[in-house]
Amino acid sequence: xxxxxxxxxxxxxxxxxxxxxxxxxxxxxxxxxxxxxxxxxxxxxxxxxxxxxxxxxxxxxxxxxxxxxxxxxxxxxxxxxxxxxxxxxxxxxxxxxxxxxxxxxxxxxxxxxxxxxxxxxxxxxxxxxxxxxxxxxxxxxxxxxxxxxxxxxxxxxxxxxxxxxxxxxxxxxxxxxxxxxxxxxxxxxxxxxxxxxxxxxxxxxxxxx
Ligand code: SF4
Numbered sequence: 001x002x003x004x005x006x007x008x009x010x011x012x013x014x015x016x017x018x019x020x021x022x023x024x025x026x027x028x029x030x031x032x033x034x035x036x037x038x039x040x041x042x043x044x045x046x047x048x049x050x051x052x053x054x055x056x057x058x059x060x061x062x063x064x065x066x067x068x069x070x071x072x073x074x075x076x077x078x079x080x081x082x083x084x085x086x087x088x089x090x091x092x093x094x095x096x097x098x099x100x101x102x103x104x105x106x107x108x109x110x111x112x113x114x115x116x117x118x119x120x121x122x123x124x125x126x127x128x129x130x131x132x133x134x135x136x137x138x139x140x141x142x143x144x145x146x147x148x149x150x151x152x153x154x155x156x157x158x159x160x161x162x163x164x165x166x167x168x169x170x171x172x173x174x175x176x177x178x179x180x181x182x183x184x185x186x187x188x189x190x191x192x193x194x195x196x197x198x199x200x201x202x203x204x205x206x207x208x209x
Pocket of ligand 1: 025030040100112
């Protein structure tokens, strides 16, 4: 069995409704990011939802709008999802490991991820996805704790045991769209091409569920 935080979805908000947890997040001061954020970026998408995506953290545009993946990287992600006929906001629930923007978009600290983890577990337990997409290395490390780098892990299915369904939760890591913006080639074998292959595989599997 993969050692993952999803081995138990019990969390500090287990006794609260989803909407009460959302309200708690909007006024959360669990970590120092509360003092620098503009808006808490909780999610976009329906609850429950077969397909869930977890990114890293809000950036500047997300911090202003309060919606995940709306900046340049988010627009690329949206285009790539649409190319495999996955449409926001109805087909996919989108969130991040952190709900508040780290200053200057620095990499999240492990302490911040730990403080925010209860919100993420609550979201997964309410959304009850059948497929989970991990976008970028921090999301991958938060859920899968792999020893290997993202270039080795991406595109592989992991089957995780969760307590809301008898079947395994299928988890796949893909490259972060901000990485794809810095690596624009679409040639076969390029990060963009590989991500395209990964999203096609995810859509093909989604259609069987
Ligand atoms: S990042 Fe998470 S834990 Fe930190 S203040 Fe925001 S909602 Fe709370």
